[in-house]
Amino acid sequence: EAEVAQSPRYKITEKSQAVAFWCDPISGHATLYWYRQILGQGPELLVQFQDESVVDDSQLPKDRFSAERLKGVDSTLKIQPAELGDSAMYLCASSFGGVTEAFFGQGTRLTVV
């Protein structure tokens, strides 16, 4: 069964360091999402790609976060510098687009110390 792959599963980093997360969506899915989930809350969208183009990054803290999907397939989300408040689960999801269901990866649990 096709899955969304994410790595790493867990990451501990010191405040002010750089950190990067990788996501490989399900083959053929044009839409890719990065969500952030703070413990005890529902996920919130950080950035959405349609192929290689960003279609929504309104909630992405652009002073420290960046995201790319250069060839319209896999994607990288970067934080530089990391802050204590960035500790959360970072979830990648993909879909065929429109309002079809999104499929999620297992997430990266980030802890900033």
Added chain:
Amino acid sequence: GDSVTQMEGPVTLSEEACLTINCTYTATGYPSLFWYVQYPGEGLQLLLKATKADDKGSNKGFEATYRKETTSFHLEKGSVQVSDSAVYFCALPLYNQGGKLIFGQGTELSVKP
């Protein structure tokens, strides 16, 4: 604006008890509706979906009926198992924002043997 409201948890049940988790939504038009489940330390998995009014989604013994008149999509199961212990999220995709998902706050279910 569009929103999703879930009943607050945590919910603790004994094995074989009946489960209802309430979800109501506010949206323009007639969106699809989803229930996702998140097991501890994992990403989200699509549990079931409904794409139009009066549709009933079902999977693994769980059911939810899309009620347009009450703008609700309550999750039900007749007999829960310990393995159903997880956090459940009601979600609404936004037509005019490329399918971006809005989630409820999540309801944590704990099933005791």
